[in-house]
Amino acid sequence: MVKTVALSKKWIVLLHIGIVVLALLVVVGLRVLWVPKEPPREASGVTVNYPFMLTITTQKNNYRQYETVNIQIALRNIGNETVTIMFMHYGNPSKLWFQFVYDESGRVVFYWNGVGLLPMVDVMTLQPNESREISCTWDQKNTDTGIQVPLGFYYLTAAVGFILGEDFNGTVVNLESQKRIAISTF
Numbered sequence: 001m002v003k004t005v006a007l008s009k010k011w012i013v014l015l016h017i018g019i020v021v022l023a024l025l026v027v028v029g030l031r032v033l034w035v036p037k038e039p040p041r042e043a044s045g046v047t048v049n050y051p052f053m054l055t056i057t058t059q060k061n062n063y064r065q066y067e068t069v070n071i072q073i074a075l076r077n078i079g080n081e082t083v084t085i086m087f088m089h090y091g092n093p094s095k096l097w098f099q100f101v102y103d104e105s106g107r108v109v110f111y112w113n114g115v116g117l118l119p120m121v122d123v124m125t126l127q128p129n130e131s132r133e134i135s136c137t138w139d140q141k142n143t144d145t146g147i148q149v150p151l152g153f154y155y156l157t158a159a160v161g162f163i164l165g166e167d168f169n170g171t172v173v174n175l176e177s178q179k180r181i182a183i184s185t186f
Helices: 009-034
Strands: 046-049 052-058 062-064 069-077 083-087 098-103 108-111 122-126 131-138 152-164 171-184
Touching: 046 171, 052 152, 052 171, 069 122, 069 152, 069 171, 098 131, 122 131
Parallel strands: 062 171
Antiparallel strands: 046 052, 052 069, 069 131, 083 122, 083 152, 098 108, 098 152, 152 171
16 A cells, blocks of 8 residues: 655755755766866876876967867877776777866866766777877867967866776776966967
């Protein structure tokens, strides 16, 4: 026998408010976890965590305002042995590797939101000295406003995270590398 419970309008309104507040907390919480507060200031464009090297390069260091920034990101096995790595999303190398652009004060002006990507396991094998590359572009626009960023220095940030090995018991490896560029009028 099923017993139904009638809720008053007050309880229904409070339940709806609670659901909205919970949804907002989840969205804000994910954004806080997703966007780091302080960028690393090492901007050589190369990060090594043996046996891996992550590089982020551009065609030049100075760009005119409104000029498209062409970016190349590479993950290389610099070790002497073949390695197998496991990603938790499909399609690697991925545009997800180009994560953020910070301004000189450390504020995030660009982030790749990854909407529409399904989480899936993706396994990749890299022979010694083999690399996987991806090319990306940045249109110099702020992700949140869609407006051209002001003149100044910017840190393009590549980040890759994976598990070393073919199962979930492997070592977690996180690499992040930055490249500093200038946006100017000349």
